[in-house]
Amino acid sequence: MERPALKTLAAEIGFTDARICRADEAWDAGARLAEFVAEGRHGTMAWMEETLERRQHPTAMWPDAKSAVVVAMNYGPDADPLPLLERKSEGVISVYAQNNDYHDLIKKRLKQLARAFVAETGAEVKVFVDTAPLMEKPLAAKAGMGWQGKHTNLVSREHGSWLFLGVMLTTAELEPDAGETDHCGSCRACLDICPTDAFPGPYQIDARRCISYLTIEHKDPIPEEFRPMMGNRIYGCDDCLAVCPWNKFAATAREAAFHPRAELKGPLLSELAALDDTEFRQVFTASPIKRIGRDRFVRNVLIAIGNSQDESLVPRVESLLADASPLVRGMAVWALSRLAPGKAAQRAGAALADEADPHVRSEWGAAAHP
Structure with a gap:
């Protein structure tokens, strides 16, 4: 051929x-x-x-x-996904995972x-x-x-x-196409927009600081230094892609399977935090999000809630303080300490006495001294 x-x-x-x-x-x-x-x-x-x-x-x-x-x-x-970052009570899911x-x-x-x-x-x-x-x-x-x-x-x-x-x-020896040259020039928009400074230099990335890595690949509690920078990003991050000037030539996806599901384009954090394992699997059937599991996903949602400044979400956070997953409990403590630091400090003493998981105990210890 x-x-x-x-x-x-x-x-x-x-x-x-x-x-x-x-x-x-x-x-x-x-x-x-x-x-x-x-x-x-x-x-x-x-x-x-x-x-x-x-x-x-x-x-x-x-x-x-x-x-x-x-x-x-x-x-x-x-549409440009970046404005979604201003809707603090909604979660932002990377464009590629919205269907x-x-x-x-x-x-x-x-x-x-x-x-x-x-x-x-x-x-x-x-x-x-x-x-x-x-x-x-x-x-x-x-x-x-x-x-x-x-x-x-x-x-x-x-x-x-x-x-x-x-x-x-x-194994066939096919006639190759000519390679492409670099057209980034002096532009550094993708480097400058990164919330967590994940690029040590041009053409280099440190995954340990990347929000996509932290929300998808990282299985443990997300380091506290990165949580405020995550904003309402709950699965992946498109900032460095979305800001690229070459996207002025990009077309909207023709493939219907890549068009966003309405419920995944700015979903309410309050509803996502309420998902149990069965509901999570139902919502994200056939989605790449399903592979990280409910606990890691709710961990991400709780970080977004902690960044939301929406005090109406406090009851939802409190309902997760006794969750079966230590990963979820720990992030619920952090979210509560952000939205209602006084309430978190009041609850810390009793919680420290009852909590066995060291990561969650650490979160309560930090919450005890707002």
């Missing part, structure tokens, strides 16, 4: 873009990843260290790979592309949608789909920052 035919088929299947690069050439992305891990910037994502050797180059995972076909689907929002999990849809269509490619060429293929130790963003940049901006995410001149990626590795 020649490159034009492959790209035409990808477009017919529903992909926004498709580009090709060599998968067996040397690149510096592996060295950058090794440095990232060596400095501990991956935080508690132990899988990054465990799979580092295979992750450093496509052929480390599949030695026979010769070419990579990188596909993308646009998930651009219909169904993108992995399933993209992998289904990528397999469709792969089947047609194999039928015509007989070559071997393997497909990936963020499900294996493969660095999709460097491959997309190498294939000319865009470049990795100063926020380390892919930026496209045609589509902006809102792109889901998938990769088909193959």
Whole structure:
């Protein structure tokens, strides 16, 4: 299958873009990843260290790979998500997670592309949608789909920052596309907007300070220093993507599965905090949010409540002080200390006597001295 035919088929299947690069050439992305891990910037994502050797180059995972076909689907929002940050009693969910999990849809269509490619060429293929130790963003940049901006995410001149990626590795030797050059110039909007200063420098990120990491990947209590900076972000963070000037070229997602569900676009914190495990699973069926579980999600919601300055939420917080999850109880204490410090201090003595979990005891100890 020649490159034009492959790209035409990808477009017919529903992909926004498709580009090709060599998968067996040397690149510096592996060295950058090794440095990232060596400095501990991956935080508690132990899988990054465990799979580092295979992750450093496509052929480390599949030695026979010769070419990579990188596909993308646009998930651009219909409006700027940043104004939602001012609606303090509502939760802000990252644009990509406001509907169904993108992995399933993209992998289904990528397999469709792969089947047609194999039928015509007989070559071997393997497909990936963020499900294996493969660095999709460097491959997309190498294939000319865009470049990795100063926020380390892919930026496209045609589509902006809102792109889901998938990769088909193959033993076929395909004609590669020309790579893209960096067009960030002197702009540092993505670096300057980050609430937690997660970028040590341009083209570098420290996941331990990133709100997306903290709300999604981090399983323990979120460090207190970052909680006020999180505002009402309860799952992920779009700030560095949304502020990118190249998004003026981005279109609204055509795929209906990526359009936001009404109930997930500015949901009320009071309602989210009331979810038990069964209700959480029902609300977030087929959503990527489901994978973090109810307790971590409510932890995030309670931090947003603590930042809301909405004293009407105090009863909801108090109802979670006896939650079965220590993670939830601890964040309920912190939220109460923010909304009603006097009430938290009054309750601290009895609570300290009854609480066994050290993290929750620490939260009560801090609340005792507002």
